[in-house]
Amino acid sequence: MIKPRLFTPGPTDVPPEVLIEMAKPIFHHRTERFRKMLAAVNASLKKLLMTGNDVLTLAGSGTCGMEAAIACAVPRDRKVLVANGGKFGERWGKVARAYGLDVDEVKLQWGTALEPETVRQKLSSGDYGAVVVVHSETSTATACDLQAIGEVVAGTDAILLADCITSAGALPLRTDEWHVDVVAAGSQKAFMLPPGLAFVAVSEKAWKNVESIKAPAFYLDLAAYRKALAGNDMPYTAPVSLIRGLKVSLEMIHEVGIEKIWTRTACLARATRAAAEALGMKVFSQRPSDSVTAILYPQGVGDEFRKQLREKYGCSVAGGQDELKGRAFRVSHMGYVDPLDALGLIAAVEYTLADLGVQVHLGAGVTAAMEVLKDWQ
Amino acid sequence: MIKPRLFTPGPTDVPPEVLIEMAKPIFHHRTERFRKMLAAVNASLKKLLMTGNDVLTLAGSGTCGMEAAIACAVPRDRKVLVANGGKFGERWGKVARAYGLDVDEVKLQWGTALEPETVRQKLSSGDYGAVVVVHSETSTATACDLQAIGEVVAGTDAILLADCITSAGALPLRTDEWHVDVVAAGSQKAFMLPPGLAFVAVSEKAWKNVESIKAPAFYLDLAAYRKALAGNDMPYTAPVSLIRGLKVSLEMIHEVGIEKIWTRTACLARATRAAAEALGMKVFSQRPSDSVTAILYPQGVGDEFRKQLREKYGCSVAGGQDELKGRAFRVSHMGYVDPLDALGLIAAVEYTLADLGVQVHLGAGVTAAMEVLKDWQ
Numbered sequence: 246m247i248k249p250r251l252f253t254p255g256p257t258d259v260p261p262e263v264l265i266e267m268a269k270p271i272f273h274h275r276t277e278r279f280r281k282m283l284a285a286v287n288a289s290l291k292k293l294l295m296t297g298n299d300v301l302t303l304a305g306s307g308t309c310g311m312e313a314a315i316a317c318a319v320p321r322d323r324k325v326l327v328a329n330g331g332k333f334g335e336r337w338g339k340v341a342r343a344y345g346l347d348v349d350e351v352k353l354q355w356g357t358a359l360e361p362e363t364v365r366q367k368l369s370s371g372d373y374g375a376v377v378v379v380h381s382e383t384s385t386a387t388a389c390d391l392q393a394i395g396e397v398v399a400g401t402d403a404i405l406l407a408d409c410i411t412s413a414g415a416l417p418l419r420t421d422e423w424h425v426d427v428v429a430a431g432s433q434k435a436f437m438l439p440p441g442l443a444f445v446a447v448s449e450k451a452w453k454n455v456e457s458i459k460a461p462a463f464y465l466d467l468a469a470y471r472k473a474l475a476g477n478d479m480p481y482t483a484p485v486s487l488i489r490g491l492k493v494s495l496e497m498i499h500e501v502g503i504e505k506i507w508t509r510t511a512c513l514a515r516a517t518r519a520a521a522e523a524l525g526m527k528v529f530s531q532r533p534s535d536s537v538t539a540i541l542y543p544q545g546v547g548d549e550f551r552k553q554l555r556e557k558y559g560c561s562v563a564g565g566q567d568e569l570k571g572r573a574f575r576v577s578h579m580g581y582v583d584p585l586d587a588l589g590l591i592a593a594v595e596y597t598l599a600d601l602g603v604q605v606h607l608g609a610g611v612t613a614a615m616e617v618l619k620d621w622q
Numbered sequence: 623m624i625k626p627r628l629f630t631p632g633p634t635d636v637p638p639e640v641l642i643e644m645a646k647p648i649f650h651h652r653t654e655r656f657r658k659m660l661a662a663v664n665a666s667l668k669k670l671l672m673t674g675n676d677v678l679t680l681a682g683s684g685t686c687g688m689e690a691a692i693a694c695a696v697p698r699d700r701k702v703l704v705a706n707g708g709k710f711g712e713r714w715g716k717v718a719r720a721y722g723l724d725v726d727e728v729k730l731q732w733g734t735a736l737e738p739e740t741v742r743q744k745l746s747s748g749d750y751g752a753v754v755v756v757h758s759e760t761s762t763a764t765a766c767d768l769q770a771i772g773e774v775v776a777g778t779d780a781i782l783l784a785d786c787i788t789s790a791g792a793l794p795l796r797t798d799e800w801h802v803d804v805v806a807a808g809s810q811k812a813f814m815l816p817p818g819l820a821f822v823a824v825s826e827k828a829w830k831n832v833e834s835i836k837a838p839a840f841y842l843d844l845a846a847y848r849k850a851l852a853g854n855d856m857p858y859t860a861p862v863s864l865i866r867g868l869k870v871s872l873e874m875i876h877e878v879g880i881e882k883i884w885t886r887t888a889c890l891a892r893a894t895r896a897a898a899e900a901l902g903m904k905v906f907s908q909r910p911s912d913s914v915t916a917i918l919y920p921q922g923v924g925d926e927f928r929k930q931l932r933e934k935y936g937c938s939v940a941g942g943q944d945e946l947k948g949r950a951f952r953v954s955h956m957g958y959v960d961p962l963d964a965l966g967l968i969a970a971v972e973y974t975l976a977d978l979g980v981q982v983h984l985g986a987g988v989t990a991a992m993e994v995l996k997d998w999q
Contacts, residue, residue, distance in 0.1 A: 246637060246814075246874060248960050260623060268645070437623075497623060558962065583625050583936065585966030592965045592992060599996070607996065608989025615969060615984045619976070 247559040252590050254383050254411060254537040254563055254577040256433040256440050259490075260497065263437060267490040274483035282492055284477040289495035293503055294413060294428055296420035296446045301470040302491075303443040304484045307410035307431030310443025312340050313465035314406050314427040318447065318454045320374030324349050326367050326403075327377045328359035331384035332566050333408055337377045344461070349373070355568055356530045356539075358382075358389035365397045373403045374454075380412040384566045386539035386575055387530040388416060392423045399424035404451045410434060413444070414498065415510045415536035415579045426451040432487065435510070435536065435579040437494040441487045445470075505622075511535040512621045513578040513587050516614035520591045523613035524598065524605060529573050539565065539575045543603050547571045553600055558593035584618040624936040629967050631760050631788060631914040631940055631954040633810040633817050636867075637874065640814060644867040651860035659869055661854040666872035670880055671790060671805055673797035673823045678847040679868075680820040681861045684787035684808030687820025689717050690842035691783050691804040694835060695828045697751030701726050703744050703780075704754045705736035708761035709943050710785055714754045721838070726750070732945055733907045733916075735759075735766035741774045750780045751831075757789040761943045763916035763952055764907040765793060769800045776801035781828045787811060790821070791875065792887045792913035792956045803828040809864065812887075812913065812956040814871040818864045822847075886998055888912040890955040890964050893994035897968045900990035901975065901982060906950050916942065916952045920980050924948045930977055935970035961995040 251258045272278060283302070290300035303310055315337065319325050325346050327338040330353035341348045349367065353359060359378055367373065376398050381388045391407055398405040404426035412418055413428065414435030420428050425448075432442035447455065447467060455467050463469075469480040498506060514535035518528050521540045529539040542550060548571050554560050565573040576590065591610045599605045628635045649655060660679070667677035680687055692714065696702050702723050704715040707730035718725045726744065730736060736755055744750065753775050758765045768784055775782040781803035789795055790805065791812030797805050802825070809819035824832065824844060832844050840846075846857040875883060891912035895905050898917045906916040919927060925948050931937050942950040953967065968987045976982045 246878065246958050246960060248958070248963070250962070501623065559960065560962075581623055581625070583623060585627070585935065585937075585970060586625070588969045588988070589962030589966050592988070593962060595992070596996060607992045608985055611965070611969070611988045611992070612985025615972070615988070619973060619984065 250560045250586065250589065252560055252562045252576045252582070254434070254575055254579065255431070257437065257577055257580040258582065259439060260437055260494070260581045262497065263490045263494045266493045267486045269489065271485055274479065274485050279483065279485065280477035282488060283479065286488060286492050286495065287474065287477070289492070289499060290444055292499060293495065294418065294420045294430070294446050295422065296428070298446055298448060299471065299474050301445045301447070301467060301474060302479065302488070303445065303470060304441065304481070305443045306440060307408070307429060307443050308336065309465065310429040310431065310445045311337060311408050313462065313467050314429055314445055314447070315340050315377065316344050316462045316465050317458060317460045317467040318375070318404060318406065318427055318451045319346055320454055321346065321458060323347070323372045323374030325375045325377060326351065326364065326373050328353060328379065328389070330358060330379065330387060331355060331382035333379045333382055333384060337379070337408065341377065355385045356387055358387050358532045359394065361390060361393035361397050364394050368397065368401050368403060375404050375406060377406045379408040380418070381416055381534040381536050383411045383537055385530055385569070386534050386537045387532050388412065388534035389532070391418070391425065395423040395425050404448070404454060411534070411536050411579070414503070414506065416534065417507050420446055432491065436491065437497070437580040438487060438490050441484055442491065509621055510578050512618060513582065513584065514538055516584070516587055516617035517576055517578065517591070519617050520610035520614040524595065524610040529569065536579050537575055537577050539569065539573045541573045543598065546598070546601055546603060550574060550597055550601060554593055554597045557600070558596060560590050560593045584621050587618065588614055627937045627963065627966065629937055629939045629953045629959070631811070631952055631956065632808070634814065634954055634957040635959065636816060637814055637871070637958045639874065640867045640871045643870045644863045646866065648862055651856065651862050656860060656862065657854035659865060660856065663865060663869050663872065664851065664854070666869070666876060667821055669876060670872065671795065671797045671807070671823050672799065673805070675823055675825060676848065676851050678822045678824070678844060678851060679856065679865070680822065680847060681818065681858070682820045683817060684806060684820055685713065686842065687806040687808065687822045688714060688785050690839065690844050691806055691822055691824070692717050692754065693721050693839045693842050694837045694844040695752070695781060695783065695804055695824065695831045696723055697831055698723065698835060700724070700749045700751030702752045702754060703728065703741065703750050705730060705756065705766070707735060707756065707764060708732060708759040710756045710759055710761060714756070714785065718754065732762045733764055735764050735909045736771065738767060738770035738774050741771050745774065745778050745780060752781050752783060754783045756785040757795070758793055758911040758913050760788045760914055762907055762946070763911050763914045764909050765789065765911035766909070768795070768802065772800040772802050781825070781831060788911070788913050788956070791880070791883065793911065794884050797823055809868065813868065814874065814957040815864060815867050818861055819868065887955050889995060889998040890959065890961065891915055893961070893964055893991035894953055894955065894968070896994050897987035897991040901972065901987045906946065913956050914952055914954050916946065916950045918950045920975065923975070923978055923980060927951060927974055927978060931970055931974045934977070935973060937967050937970045961998050964995065965991055
């Protein structure tokens with residue numbers, strides 16, 4: 246049998262322990278049992294995101310969480326700086342405009358990241374109420390220096406909203422220490438869960454905005470989630486199965502330790518980049534994220550690569566979007582993936598390249614990756 | 623997370639499709655629904671074992687199936703030839719003696735197989751009613767030439783009983799064409815199921831014995847299973863969940879095709895042997911089975927190897943038994959295992975050897991295996 250293996254940068258593989266937990270019978274959410282579970286989950290999420298503030302859990306995708314933050318926390322009468330370095334940065338500009346905000350979009354070349362210096366210059370030259378960045382841009386597999394950007398924004402009265410959907414739980418992220426006012430994350434990435442939950446952490450500075458803004462929002466009203474969470478509850482029908490799965494996955498994550506997971510994820514990413522190089526392929530990004538890697542196809546290879554990789558070797562990876570369409574494939578290093586998975590994928594990549602007529606020294610990529618992964622622990 | 627990976631020669635990994643099927647609600651076995659299911663399973667098993675005779679399914683381990691065959695089909699007043707080339711051959715001698723049979727045991731050096739010529743000589747020099755052989759001896763990872771032995775026995779009035787527990791569904795096995803009178807198999811090997819079921823195929827020649835022998839058996843009485851199966855039923859309480867899982871796993875097997883699975887299994891075995899050699903290790907058997915490989919540890923390495931392999935890399939393999947205890951590890955190629963699994967295990971073996979101070983060129987084993995596995999299809 247060919248085993249299906251998921252290396253897409255969301256959704257990612259879910260451990261059997263979590264799948265089994267989610268298969269258990271439904272119970273009602275307006276109960277002490279549910280409130281106890283949500284309290285535990287909230288504590289676990291705070292630990293993961295390294296924040297003293299509550300982490301709101303919404304039933305929805307990552308976009309749902311980011312939109313709630315933009316809708317509720319971005320001041321209406323001032324400009325909002327949005328970094329657009331890929332599909333997701335572009336999306337947050339669209340969302341901000343949908344709420345009638347005055348968007349100043351910094352268009353970045355794909356594969357580059359927003360520079361802290363750019364933020365400093367912008368904020369000192371105009372009246373900005375908020376800065377929206379993507380910590381790890383999934384479409385280009387590029388990470389920005391969120392810590393440095395946080396430092397810049399913290400010196401102003403603007404707030405920093407970070408799309409951490411493809412970074413939380415994978416890349417170093419210290420929400421409070423780095424002064425990130427809003428962190429939005431999604432369940433289907435490093436949280437080892439199916440899609441369906443968004444997480445939003447909000448600083449005191451950002452909550453002040455929420456309190457003063459009358460947002461055209463009901464389901465996405467962060468204040469409603471905060472109010473409910475004060476009683477360990479959710480304002481609308483809670484996705485009970487996903488949350489019980491989340492409780493288990495967070496326990497698994499904390500058993501390893503979040504900082505250790507960052508190190509491991511980075512090691513998987515380095516190994517994958519080393520393999521790509523050893524196979525004569527180029528990593529697309531100039532500032533590669535460690536949670537996802539975009540690799541440019543060699544000359545003469547296109548998206549038939551992904552089809553062959555999936556159909557013959559069982560490995561699903563993502564393709565390129567927009568300007569990377571048909572030019573690259575993207576591999577996740579998030580969540581429930583270990584070195585043997587990563588090596589297996591690299592072997593499958595080698596076979597697929599050979600199948601498509603690319604000259605490959607079978608084993609060269611795996612050997613390069615093994616050298617890096619010997620430090621994984 | 624380190625993923626647990628099962629490479630023991632039974633139990634083997636079970637596909638999610640089968641696990642999910644077995645997790646479905648229990649239904650009663652004295653129903654048309656059950657009988658319909660068992661009829662389908664019987665047809666599937668006949669196809670897998672390449673026999674026109676019914677395949678009896680017993681709730682029990684492989685030993686349960688072999689014992690039923692020995693108890694019910696081996697004539698009482700004549701000698702029984704038992705090949706003992708390892709733990710399982712040894713066991714069948716013990717079973718035969720437990721039923722008061724006159725056992726002529728051929729003791730083989732571990733790692734060698736019973737020669738057809740030996741069988742010919744024995745059968746022509748004495749009054750034998752049955753020959754008991756192990757097709758693939760799990761303890762030594764050695765396969766015999768069952769087809770040639772079948773040809774020898776077919777020319778006599780003795781019957782041939784074969785322990786095919788670690789061969790059925792993995793190694794070429796053509797029950798009727800090869801004149802194997804009794805084939806016994808177990809669910810936890812190439813059938814991609816948990817332990818709990820034994821399968822016994824019985825030829826017309828062997829049924830004649832069963833009819834004339836009054837065996838001291840009730841639960842193990844093959845005649846009871848045959849009678850029940852004539853009505854698509856089982857004589858005692860049927861393990862409904864295992865059988866519904868079996869129906870699905872057999873469908874998965876036949877979707878690929880049993881002969882293709884033989885080829886694939888052999889390819890995995892060849893790749894593993896090539897990797898062992900490339901890493902300076904020796905395969906133990908002089909006539910290696912393709913369903914399981916026994917590899918001798920290098921100088922200075924003992925069973926701490928298996929502990930490290932499991933604890934640090936998540937891979938479970940079996941150790942050696944008796945004279946191989948502490949000297950070798952054994953790897954299964956049966957059932958739900960694909961090339962990327964096999965390569966992952968080899969990578970883990972390389973890391974573990976290096977951890978234990980053996981000089982290893984990281985990637986050498988994987989590279990050798992990849993060269994072989996490029997022909998897997």
